[in-house]
Amino acid sequence: MNDLRELYQDIILDHNRHPRNFGPLPASNHQAEGNNPLCGDQVSVLLDVADGCIRDIAFQGVGCAISMASASLMTEALKGQTVEEARRLFHVFHDLLTTGAGESAPELGKLAVFTGVREFPMRVKCATLPWHTLLAALVQKQDQPVSTE
Amino acid sequence: MTPAAIQERQSAAPAYDLEGVRADFPILAQKVQSRPLVYLDNAASTQKPRAVMDAIAACYGEYYANVERGVHTLSQASTAAREQAREAVRRFLNAPSAEEIVFVRGTTEAINLVAASWGRRNVGSGDEILVTELEHHSNIVPWQLLCEERGAVLRVAPIDDRGEVIQEELERLLSPRTRLVAVAHVSNALGTVNPVREIAQHAHRVGALVLVDGAQAAPHLAIDVQALGADFYAFSGHKVYGPSGIGALWGRRELLAAMPPWQGGGGMIRTVTFAKTTYAPPPHRFEAGTPAIEAAIGLGAALEYLTALGLPAVAAWEAELLALATERLAAVPGLRLIGTARDKAAVISFTLAGIHPHDVGTVLDQEGIAVRAGHHCAQPVMEHFRVPATTRASFGLYNTREEVEALAAALHRARELFG
Numbered sequence: 001m002n003d004l005r006e007l008y009q010d011i012i013l014d015h016n017r018h019p020r021n022f023g024p025l026p027a028s029n030h031q032a033e034g035n036n037p038l039c040g041d042q043v044s045v046l047l048d049v050a051d052g053c054i055r056d057i058a059f060q061g062v063g064c065a066i067s068m069a070s071a072s073l074m075t076e077a078l079k080g081q082t083v084e085e086a087r088r089l090f091h092v093f094h095d096l097l098t099t100g101a102g103e104s105a106p107e108l109g110k111l112a113v114f115t116g117v118r119e120f121p122m123r124v125k126c127a128t129l130p131w132h133t134l135l136a137a138l139v140q141k142q143d144q145p146v147s148t149e
Numbered sequence: 150m151t152p153a154a155i156q157e158r159q160s161a162a163p164a165y166d167l168e169g170v171r172a173d174f175p176i177l178a179q180k181v182q183s184r185p186l187v188y189l190d191n192a193a194s195t196q197k198p199r200a201v202m203d204a205i206a207a208c209y210g211e212y213y214a215n216v217e218r219g220v221h222t223l224s225q226a227s228t229a230a231r232e233q234a235r236e237a238v239r240r241f242l243n244a245p246s247a248e249e250i251v252f253v254r255g256t257t258e259a260i261n262l263v264a265a266s267w268g269r270r271n272v273g274s275g276d277e278i279l280v281t282e283l284e285h286h287s288n289i290v291p292w293q294l295l296c297e298e299r300g301a302v303l304r305v306a307p308i309d310d311r312g313e314v315i316q317e318e319l320e321r322l323l324s325p326r327t328r329l330v331a332v333a334h335v336s337n338a339l340g341t342v343n344p345v346r347e348i349a350q351h352a353h354r355v356g357a358l359v360l361v362d363g364a365q366a367a368p369h370l371a372i373d374v375q376a377l378g379a380d381f382y383a384f385s386g387h388k389v390y391g392p393s394g395i396g397a398l399w400g401r402r403e404l405l406a407a408m409p410p411w412q413g414g415g416g417m418i419r420t421v422t423f424a425k426t427t428y429a430p431p432p433h434r435f436e437a438g439t440p441a442i443e444a445a446i447g448l449g450a451a452l453e454y455l456t457a458l459g460l461p462a463v464a465a466w467e468a469e470l471l472a473l474a475t476e477r478l479a480a481v482p483g484l485r486l487i488g489t490a491r492d493k494a495a496v497i498s499f500t501l502a503g504i505h506p507h508d509v510g511t512v513l514d515q516e517g518i519a520v521r522a523g524h525h526c527a528q529p530v531m532e533h534f535r536v537p538a539t540t541r542a543s544f545g546l547y548n549t550r551e552e553v554e555a556l557a558a559a560l561h562r563a564r565e566l567f568g
Contacts, residue, residue, distance in 0.1 A: 004515050039507050040537040062537050064505035
């Protein structure tokens with residue numbers, strides 16, 4: 001059970017139960033859908049971007065606790081950030097999950113709770129799906145599904 | 150049967166030697182995550198008994214060579230061993246003749262073979278193929294491809310909320326335009342046992358053929374293709390405790406004899422000239438190229454192992470596990486069984502309120518329990534029950550009552566963890 005608590009930290013369980021910024025975003029001007037056909041995770045990321053800044057962000061979808069909490073914490077971390085900062089954070093987060101690099105990077109903030117996911121290789125794609133979807137949303141205005149498999 | 154007769158029959162049957170069976174499967178003795186392995190992913194693939202490993206090792210170690218064409222001793226021995234395996238498949242299915250048994254890579258390839266060979270010749274514009282809502286993708290997609298190519302129509306017999314095919318609907322969808330009914334004997338996602346015999350009778354009444362996807366039935370039920378009245382029957386080796394990459398298609402002799410080859414190459418011809426090539430009779434017509442020799446031999450060993458245990462005894466044991474698991478899982482708060490057919494094989498799909506199946510799968514894995522989480526290659530079934538995925542525990546002949554209890558206890562702990 002100890003390893004499980006490493007994966008399912010309280011913050012993750014909380015954001016899974018009560019996702020933040022979950023729902024429609026009428027003012028959105030960027031959006032993308034991501035899905036993981038292997039496990040059925042589906043997430044839409046909606047953005048209101050102006051002058052290179054993410055003024056508002058929301059997500060919708062269904063998925064496991066890791067993907068839902070990741071999406072929820074991502075929206076918290078990115079609201080009010082610049083697009084450039086969002087891209088940089090994507091790479092820091094991605095490295096954290098794949099190589100363990102930047103574990104103590106200060107910009108991760110609460111996102112550091114996903115450190116334990118690295119020990120569960122099958123679940124890494126659950127945590128990164130919202131972030132890949134975010135990148136897709138940033139580069140495109142129309143729906144073009146992305147997939148992490 | 151009277152109670153006395155049942156009692157007599159039970160006492161006459163030898164007790165199921167579970168301990169002996171488990172000892173036949175070396176992989177089961179290991180620990181996973183420092184816990185004894187509890188392998189409940191048998192509907193995905195089964196573990197292998199020593200008899201299968203020994204048969205493959207003997208082939209490689211003692212008499213391996215290419216089959217069919219060699220005049221030398223080893224080639225003859227390999228050919229004979231593979232043909233014995235074909236005979237083992239015939240016995241297992243109670244098929245009239247071993248010439249009706251085609252070795253394939255698995256159920257998926259068997260269905261694709263029938264779609265490509267029989268289908269292209271016999272299905273035309275406006276014709277219909279009937280499947281059911283509970284089919285595995287491998288018994289849907291080959292027919293979609295065929296229908297698209299031939300301008301035919303794919304019809305779907307719906308299921309009810311127990312996960313049973315609605316027989317009246319199926320009968321209503323049958324018409325003189327129906328060329329084939331393709332139906333699972335047992336549903337991989339729900340465990341439902343379909344009344345194949347009745348379905349075949351209805352199908353034949355309108356002149357349609359019946360293909361049975363037996364992938365999930367072969368490990369659980371005694372199969373008699375003649376009694377079922379099927380026209381084609383397919384199953385996979387790796388789900389009946391045999392090797393992966395091998396399976397069998399049974400087809401009625403006159404059907405196979407009239408079917409064109411679906412792959413060209415060595416081993417499937419009679420004579421080849423650039424002007425005209427003539428083809429070998431079934432089953433070799435459908436076995437182009439060097440086959441999976443040792444896998445076929447391993448499959449034969451698996452079927453002999455299963456037959457020696459006795460499928461009725463295996464089925465009785467698995468029914469006991471299913472009943473226990475159904476009872477224990479029903480006691481887990483928020484657990485919803487997906488698939489409650491009256492006639493079920495030992496497969497339990499479920500959802501846990503507020504916990505995604507993948508999280509359930511990860512929690513169980515930490516306790517050494519292997520289950521499957523996902524859509525089980527049956528997305529229409531998931532859609533019917535309006536769930537994105539389920540967790541599936543599927544039992545095999547080596548599972549124990551203690552393993553069922555371990556599953557239930559772990560699910561209670563998952564419940565606690567996620568609140």
